[in-house]
Amino acid sequence: MKYINAIIDGIEVSVPEGMTIMQAGDSIGAHIPRLCYHPKLSTEGACRICVVEVEGWYKYLPACSTLLQEGMVIRTNTPELRQMRRDLVELLLDNHPRGCLTCIKDGNCELQNLSYKLGVRERLFAGKRKRYPIEKSSVAVIRDAEKCILCRQCVRVCSEIQGVHNLSQMFRGFNTVVTPAFLANMDDSVCIKCGQCINVCPTAAFIEQDSTEDVWQALSDPNKFVVVQTAPAVRVAIGEGWKMPIGTPCTGKMVTALRRLGFKAVFDTNFTADLTIVEEAYEFIERYKNNEKLPIITSCSPGWIKFLEHFYPELIPNASTCKSPMQMMSVLLKTYYAELKGIDPKDIYVVAVMPCVAKKFEAKRPEHYSENNYPWTDAVLTTRELIWMIKAYGIDFLNLPDEDFDQPLGYATGAGDIFGTTGGVMEATLRTAYEKLTGKSSDNLDYFDVRMAPGLKEASVMINGFVLNIAVANGLNNAKTILEKVKSGEKQYHIIEIMACPGGCVAGGGQPLVHPEDYVYPLDEEMIKLRQKALYSIDKDKIHRKAHDNPFIKKLYSDFLEYPGSPIAHKLLHTTYTPRIPRGIK
Amino acid sequence: MPNVMLNYDNLKRQLEPSSIDATTHNKTIIQIGSATCEIAAGSLQVRDEFVKLINASGRDDIIVKQTGCTGRCSQEPIVGVFLPEKMPVKYRKVTVDKVPLIFQEHVLNQHPVTQLMLDKKTDKLYNHVATVCTSQNCRDKDGNPWTYKFEEILHKKEIDPMEVRIVSGGCIGLCHEEHIVGQHGVVMIYPENLIYRFKSEEEIEEIVDLHFKNGKIVNRLLAHTDFITEEFFKFYGDVSFFNKQTRITLKNCGIIDPESLTDYIHAQGYEALARILYKNDPDFVINEIEKSGLRGRGGAGYPTGKKWRETKNSSNDPIKYVICNADEGDPGAFMDRSALEGDPFSIIEGMTIGAFAIGASKGFLYIRAEYPLAIARIENAIKKAREKNLLGKNILGSGFDFDLEIRLGAGAFVCGEETALIYSIEGKRGQPRIRPPYPSESGLWGHPTCINNVETWANVPVIMLYGADWYSRIGTTTSKGTKVFALAGNVVNTGLVEVPMGTTLKEVIYDIGGGIPEGKELKAIQIGGPSGGCIPKELINTPIDYESIKKIGSMMGSGGMIVLDSSDCMVATAKFFLEFTKDESCGKCTPCREGTVRMLEILEKITNGNGEMSDLDKLERLGNLMIKTSLCGLGSSAPNPVLSALRNFRKEFEIHIKDKRCPTQKCPNLTHYEIIPEKCTGCMVCARRCPVFCIEGAKQKPHFIIQDRCIKCGECFNVCKFDAIIKI
């Protein structure tokens, strides 16, 4: 490999050819300030904060996009550069609302961080600023264009990672604004509510619809029996809210905190993840036997499901009809559990804590209302919202004792635990499907082939002499690759697992924010791996690692659901999907 | 490729007779401009009127011909009447009602209507016009233009003043290589269309004696050459606006019918291409272009040959593209439109030559949608070129394939920036991207792409026809050839001007432009449009070339040249250009998107009378920020009009701020109206017309304006018959 020698701030560097000035700087600890840069997205070069002085050049060059060249002499910190960076940040601030203290991103905002760090202490050029109303009609994603600094990270993540292309810059110059087509409301657009725009937004131009107020209200309502369920990925990320290392499992503390917040019972969504596996494995085996509607495609990720309805309506029959674990849990809480406890289901208020923004949308889908027209899930909180509620309540999270989930809907096998990562649903399905297809018990429970896919993984598994072609995709652009192959018939798959967010739910749109300030970018592979590994460690330590071995699942079937795929299971645990107008996107 | 020349000759032979030399076949030509500007001035109606009269007269030897625009905008529509063996006569501002007179007197009775002639100072006609080259190289031994010596000798020899008219002309590139200043001169004589080279006073005397006195040709001194602008000078050489110009890019504009491939080929069109394909050596072409010293005429002046070589050598990618940037968006610039409308084939030929040199087989013309006629002309030219195998597969039997496609712009100035233009052709928002990679490595759809503007492409066939050596003799050491400017603003002759590089601003404004009208004084020259700067009148002797213009804080730009006189406010002018760039900022990078708005706010503050001295520092600070950190050329040149005005006219800014006054009364919020009591008769007209009833006073008593209610509409000022209201 060829090495390039250059001088950055007087330090000689020698780095492989093809590195940018920014990367070379990072490699020697010279962290050039930046704002629109994201290592996983195309290079924009628009904010200009990362400009540096290169000898021989009159103009300053953006470090993010200028390749290091032999003999370059670079200065990143001259007085003029410092002033110009300050002025650039001030220009952004001048066109930005001043309500930092009341902003949800206060303390979490990249613009604020930069402004402090670079020393913007006065406003020299303030004048008119753009005015847009907050677009908060959506049940999931709120758009606040006034706070947008036009870094285009949301546009890039929406198209380059998710392939949704819902967002674009509209108009030009000072009037540029990022919106869906025709300036439509988010809910009138093809937005799939994955929330990745929220994760990458340096400011608060995209945030989730706040459900905390509804939950506070319910908790203080003496007539409501408020229960909560938590998704697998929440427990391995919630600790980050208290600066615990990324990937620290905090299940016990989380359960304790929820009880202290006033929830009457705390259940584990992982339990219904087990249930999903049993139902889905049954569904797959039926389809496999009849050789129809294959491949079966997983349906737990509500962002993916909306994507399917918009862009691949012809593949709707292939999606598993199983409700997501969250919806299965909510349904059981208002049927099985209500009966068990003798509570009127109308008085039960189900809160779901999810790593996901699309779950807020899923909960409001008409398919997920009971016959008596109450929602199965009453409120969905993101991991971020829960962290805030715990802090607001004054709970010392770090010093909480560990407590266990409530039963009988609180015990999960390792299969349910790994639902929070890409490949997890597939692995859990294979553990059960193997035994159901072969009728034999298996000790080989680790399907490393499908674990922690970088985006896309394909594998073939031999079961009972038959080859099962499987594929795992996370990030919907990767899903497109597989789905196009399905459509063209290029490859025959049996099972496909799709999760909307890169890395799966652990990096979902509702998870704690990470900061480029701390050298961790949203979508960062190392960050995702740490959270994934935490899930696998939980799985590894479980006595039961196959969903169908879960004693509570067995009891649930014998007491209530009869058998997998039974009429009552079908009525309560399965759902339908609706083709949506593609609005011009293939 | 032995067949190429044969095919070209066959092509020439098959063509119809051209209209260009119709007069030599005893035909009378009535030539009418048909560019957008001419049509707007009513040339179509004029044409119809002539056609009607010709039909009525029953004459079949009169041809009506359309041409492109010569660039003489303020005098349009221009009509040329060319009788066999007579001096061509051009009429200005010909409206339908003047047509019968011209037709009857001149066309039928052969008496030119002198009072309607273009730039005619007298009502007499000369028998000969001698255009003497007065370029820097063509001087007598005292360093004076040869024109003086000619006048002297004519006087000495007692030639009738109406016999010969001496006019000064621009360089036509006829100079010898061994040319030494002070020993050489060139004169073109019309209507005979002869060129003499002379070395001394004695030889001038010889010309006068033999040619003018005895009507004999001085064979000894005859320059046996056809030179590039011959046709142009034949038709327009007697008009002072034109004869100081050097028409290379625009040589065919106003001469040929732009819709006629025949005309173009008769004007040596496609000869360069044929020769190049015959020679079949792409490197030769690139070498020639490099040697010629041609630089990009779009503004930045990047060496064209270098760009071509980089595109050719950039990768092994078999797909390469050439693009013609015809997204002429500078306010006040219309050079490209004239070239597209007046000589479309030359651009296509230039692109074909470029494509051959680079190895491209596909090209795009990116034309702004606001130019429908230019689009139609190019479409027609492409179609005709395809029909004659000058575009498409196996051009002229050479085995070289090349075709062109038109893509329309849609109103975005920033698309003149090459990466934005590429995005626009790709059907996307025209927002520039970071470079590198440069388009020569990765351009349209990721393939190596060479983008040049209209004027650059139009220079290519000429260079290849007459050679790099010839071309490089025109202009200065670092800037070769000519540059076309759109001369506008407060100057007598507005229009298109093509001058050799190195011509001074003064020559353009006074010798060609005719100076400042209404006896006002020159204040500044704005070159380069919204990317350029204001040049103060003190620097009027600056030669026009890339380096000199840059040195004085402006840039060549694509060719807008706006003359500002003493009545123009520099603050308002700077504000105008910034408003333009603010509207045209694509919004991608922070400094341009936010900076233009903040700078404009500060300028508005100043012109509204709220400025503070610290605002000037802020303008400079923001301006420097934009220059040094903007993503593309639009952002980094947008502050130029403001910063150059601030540098050269700081006093004027200070008066706006400190005295709350606009010296030129151009800023409405810094001016007000007052009634001079001594002059006011109390007629009450102003009071009645005031829309806000802020003028009071009794009948027949002096009136007064209540200033804080006045909206400064100026209505009172306009209606007062006694000059009693003044604007301060």
Next chain:
Amino acid sequence: MCTDIKYTLDSDILEYINECLTKEHPESYLIAVLHRIQEKYGFLSEIHMDEVAHLLGVPTANVYGVSTFYHFFRLKPRGKFAISICLGTACFVKGADSILAEFKKELGIDLGDTTIDGLFSIESSRCIGVCALAPVVTINDEVFSRVKPTQVGDILNLMKGKRSAEKIAENS
């Protein structure tokens, strides 16, 4: 994708789009297609933009991004007489702003708007390249040069006259 979608675009435009689809890089013809639609319908409607997006395989958001980026495209219907006032340098120097003000005053509408009767709309244009005849106003394809504020009323009356003449012709 639903295959039985009915398009509201006219058949000639659909034909043109189909022609584009046979070429290399069909999506690059987006701007050309939008030009045709505007030429035909006078402006770009949301439904048309969405159909183009669908047909060319370009995200609708991007189509709207393009339509709003380029000033040539109109997203609102134009008046029967589209008055366009050139605000280029030369016209500005020669007082185009007062011409614009006069039109606004006479019609009681702002720049970019259309009168309620749909007869007139006012827009500004950048230089149309006839600077020597400044200030210039174009109404549909007709060019009015060296316009003075006092002539604005006459120009509008002329247009209204044309409309009446047309109406009479229609009725007879």
